[in-house]
Amino acid sequence: EAGVAQSPRYKIIEKRQSVAFWCNPISGHATLYWYQQILGQGPKLLIQFQNNGVVDDSQLPKDRFSAERLKGVDSTLKIQPAKLEDSAVYLCASSLVGQGRNIQYFGAGTRLSVL
Amino acid sequence: SQQGEEDPQALSIQEGENATMNCSYKTSINNLQWYRQNSGRGLVHLILIRSNEREKHSGRLRVTLDTSKKSSSLLITASRAADTASYFCATEISGNTPLVFGKGTRLSVIA
Numbered sequence: 001e002a003g004v005a006q007s008p009r010y011k012i013i014e015k016r017q018s019v020a021f022w023c024n025p026i027s028g029h030a031t032l033y034w035y036q037q038i039l040g041q042g043p044k045l046l047i048q049f050q051n052n053g054v055v056d057d058s059q060l061p062k063d064r065f066s067a068e069r070l071k072g073v074d075s076t077l078k079i080q081p082a083k084l085e086d087s088a089v090y091l092c093a094s095s096l097v098g099q100g101r102n103i104q105y106f107g108a109g110t111r112l113s114v115l
Numbered sequence: 116s117q118q119g120e121e122d123p124q125a126l127s128i129q130e131g132e133n134a135t136m137n138c139s140y141k142t143s144i145n146n147l148q149w150y151r152q153n154s155g156r157g158l159v160h161l162i163l164i165r166s167n168e169r170e171k172h173s174g175r176l177r178v179t180l181d182t183s184k185k186s187s188s189l190l191i192t193a194s195r196a197a198d199t200a201s202y203f204c205a206t207e208i209s210g211n212t213p214l215v216f217g218k219g220t221r222l223s224v225i226a
Contacts, residue, residue, distance in 0.1 A: 004157070033213070040218070041218050041219075042119075042203050042205075042216035042217050042218050042219050043158065043203075043216050044216075045213045045214075045215075048213055056212075056213055091157055091158070093157075093158075102146075102207050102210070102214060103148065103160050103163060104158075104160065104214060105160070106150075106157030106158040106159070107157050108155075108156055108157045109156075109157055111155075
């Protein structure tokens, strides 16, 4: 079974530039998550999709962050414009929610450096 | 805000020793999970314990849950250098709600 795929693995940009991350979840997983992980901390949820609908985006800074999940499969997360404090690892995860267990499968992440 | 808090923040042990990490949380939960993260990688699910369970085993892992104290512990027995990683607890408050992760414990196992 293929895992969660993310690209790119690394990205370096200057502040005020734009950046986009891509995620392909495990086939058949209806739920997709984007997390931000700052160095030394645990992952913080940015947005949760169920199929192509948003379940929770309460912690997404909507003035600069946007995300979409077309056709309920792949997803992109965009930052425009980036700030220095956006430097972090962006993790995508997927799960088969509905079994009452919500075990999440993570991609390797995209490490973003904003200079 | 982060629901879980792991303790200690960092732990260094010799290969073969046991490692114990603790997690405290604030609200009632549906289940609690432990994940491992190797440097530069994503998180990997280790074990899930439901709120009506008190102890669970998986290979060299033992997890306990005390809902009255709102705490959990992860024990790794006979540690190996390959166990070197960060370990996170994550709580699920109810079905289909997002997991909330703690800040993690960084475990170093010295060969």
